[in-house]
Amino acid sequence: MKLISNVIAMGCGARYAEALSLARKAGLTTAQVDSVIRPRRMSNGFYGAVGQYALHRDETAHRFAISNAAKDMAYLANLAVATGTVNPMQAAVSNACAAMAAEGRGHRYVPMPADFIAARNGLPPPTEAPMKFHRVFSRPKSGPR
Numbered sequence: 001m002k003l004i005s006n007v008i009a010m011g012c013g014a015r016y017a018e019a020l021s022l023a024r025k026a027g028l029t030t031a032q033v034d035s036v037i038r039p040r041r042m043s044n045g046f047y048g049a050v051g052q053y054a055l056h057r058d059e060t061a062h063r064f065a066i067s068n069a070a071k072d073m074a075y076l077a078n079l080a081v082a083t084g085t086v087n088p089m090q091a092a093v094s095n096a097c098a099a100m101a102a103e104g105r106g107h108r109y110v111p112m113p114a115d116f117i118a119a120r121n122g123l124p125p126p127t128e129a130p131m132k133f134h135r136v137f138s139r140p141k142s143g144p145r
Helices: 002-025 030-037 045-056 067-083 088-102 112-121
Strands: none
Touching: 002 030, 002 045, 002 067, 002 088, 002 112, 030 045, 030 112, 067 088, 088 112
16 A cells, blocks of 8 residues: 555656646746645645745655655556556656666655756756746747637
């Protein structure tokens, strides 16, 4: 049961970290994202930990090391093989944990992938000023609409 619980938690954390980076690249602040997520159904205890770290840099928001998460993801991969279960989400989370550990960040806690993903996307830590909005979805100047 612990492994099942951890894959849900780590999957949520990975999605939140990625969403925060994408939102910041689009010009939103972490506080803006938090104001929409926290009071609604998308919020949960794990989002609370990720949000607490992203907003307030509280490194004690969830004291579970990335290296432990990576180990649990490896155990879960073995469980999936043993049970013949397809597990693409767990594999993505496992790869993210392995990437952090490979950079010497395995000792960091699980809310901190938000910084790792942000850095991979050329962003400063979340408490710094957001980047300017880049129009991503522009229509072509000519042709059918």
